[in-house]
Amino acid sequence: MATADRAEELVDQVRSAFGRARRLRIRGGGTKDWYGEPPADGSAETTLDTRIHTGIVEYDPSELVVTARCGTPLAELEAALAASGQMLACEAPHFGAQATVGGCIAAGLSGPRRATSGSVRDFVLGAKLINGRGQHLSFGGQVIKNVAGYDVSRLLAGSLGILGVITEVSLKVVPAPVAEATLRFDGVPEQVALERLNRWGGQPLPLSASAWSAGTLHLRLSGAAAAVDAARSALGGDRLDPVDAAAFWTALREQSAPFFAGDVPLWRLSLPSTTPPLTGLDTSAGAGAGLVEWGGALRWLRSDAPAALLREAARSAGGHATLFRRGQGKSGAHGMPAGCFAPLDPALLRIHQRLKAEFDPAGLFNHGRLYPGL
């Protein structure tokens, strides 16, 4: 495993960009290049490659904390944890073999375990950041409880690099479950699946993931052997072979499952888990165009319906809709192309603008990737 402390070179690159007012596009393995708004003018940006700064800095399994540099391959970090019987509980997607720890934090995307274990930001304990002035700052730390100062390190999770270059992160890790089982239920309509998932969520069951699509519900149980066995007999369903089960959840997390293939725009709707099935939004793709995760709180849709329609449906349900992958369709037809992320209300947008100005006054980093002008 490569390890190299080259933070100073990254700092120099930022200072140089600051001096020349040259915009930077922060990039790790490039596995999530497609995520967020595309650069308005790519030629006006210099790529800052975070992969030079790599390696696990500290890992003591009895502390339940790992500290790694931004360029560390996510797969390498996960392998190191697995060797000690531990894991990242947010089960973040890689979207490619080159995925890095820095990209994982900046994208802030969580996987199947999110609803029951927590999100990427929930496990961030500390981070180092190069801000837009080229200052290398350290926030949070390596301890599980820490309320000294504002929680800047958690703010960085999902910030898409607009506040600065995340150079190092400390994450809380958890023991890998002793036992696991995946159950399959066929012939379950979406409405019934949602009711069951929410009802089960209120019971002391060792749920760790769920997925519903095209009338089939998959449920993953993880925990103490006794708890998984007891839940299995209480819930019924058909148990998947462990190898097939692992492949199923990986394909879901990595979006390599058949549902995600094709060119129809992929919408990600984050909603209260009890929101009834959304209808009339998957205009061209027809029935079976939806996939439900996170106990009902995450709904994927293949749809080329107008962005405004999807956004309004999500908003009125108390959530929001993201144009996750544009595909080749004409989403946001009627003239303007749709933005990836749901627009912010004016008071929130003002806070975003001021934060951006405080961290990155010259607007160097990932300009416009989250919202225009940020």
Added chain:
Amino acid sequence: MDTFAEAATGRDALVSRLRALLPDGSVLDTDEAQRPYECDGLTLFRQLPLATVLPSTEAQLVSVIRLCREAGVPIVPRGAGTGLSGGATPHAHGVLLSTAKMSRILSIDPLARTARVQPGVRNLAISEAAAKHGLYYAPDPSSQIACSIGGNVAENSGGVHCLKYGLTVHNVLRVRAVTIDGEVVEFGSGALDSPGLDLLAVLVGSEGMLAVTTEVTVRLIPRPQLARCIMASFGDVGVAGDAVAKLIAAGIIPAGLEMMDQPATRMVEPFANAGYDLDAAAILLCEADGTPEEVDEEIARMSEVLRAAGATGLRVSASEAERLRFWAGRKNAFPAAGRVSPDYYCMDGTIPRRRLGEMLRAIQQMEVKYDMRCPNVFHAGDGNLHPLILFDANDPSSLARAEAFGADILELCVKLGGTVTGEHGVGIEKINQMCVQFPADEREQFFGVKRAFDPHGLLNPDKCIPTLHRCAEYGRLKVHGGALPHPELERF
């Protein structure tokens, strides 16, 4: 016109304008009426504000903030006033804004497992209201019978079960709050994430300095069917500390993992009758929860690890009553300190777990150096220490020694790779130690976060983040007082 008269006129005008906005009895301005608000749980610092206001609705709260914003008057938000770091200490020229009258549980959705509550609702009241659905709100600070959810959001409160169930930030889905501009903003939502930057993560734990909370949606989780607790005795505190690391390394995440040293158990026992082993140098409380099968499995695994780690005795709670007694002792450590000593000063540093033994030995040496007693209780699973320095505030020398003792502990926490506060917040109490933990560039970036929310610095000013000037003063004081502790640390 002399300045006193001017100030009095300004205050009278402010009070009458506030009275015009709020129902009768919601604006207090006499010293007598405001006395209960002059401090929070950190009673060392007392200050009467210009006026104390108790709005009953969000609209009233907005009107108060708009008035203060326009008049340039600082606002200090206050929940139940149980905080231990002076986060709610009033500002001499400001308005103290209590959310105590906004104390309704607005709705509980058992299917979605959420509760929507006003900021003045007590922490424990949420779990009590959710109990009929088999649900509860997980974070359980020791003050949970009195502390409010608004205060929990401000402090990112923890408790004795957060190793497994997380802190406030992990259990809050949405905060509705009013900015200093009087705008109502929703941070987070009923969904699991929201577009844009995760401002909710910053708002939680911001000590009332970024916005004033008017409504909170919390996540409720299923109450475990069963919980049982092991009391493990150890002949040495260092061995007990190592046992904690061994439990975690064995892949066990106990629902609760607390440690008390012998001075603490002996202090608590006469008060709480918890049944602690008073001959042990330290005891560990290790809880397992879940289904009966899970609990049996985990108690067996934990017992095995604890024995191998050198426990001299194990007692497993045989009934729910006994389990609650074990915890009652722990949760009553602070009141017990108040019984055996005129005053006590509770520290809140967090260190990596593997440094626990080292820290305890250092505290024992400090007891000799300062000639003061300091029983220790810890959230051992989190490495979060609560040394209780016993002193007498009526004796100026005792008070000064207690403060120096506390500062030494906190600075050692930083040196050992930890933090000056794990869950109680910085407030005004630990503001000097922030100079030790954070260099000037980090502190300036914190001020940047503050400006992004509150450009005029009117919300709970002068708390939490020390200015460059203050840190320079503190540095001089420490040098003047003797040798500079931890000379290897950067200072500004």
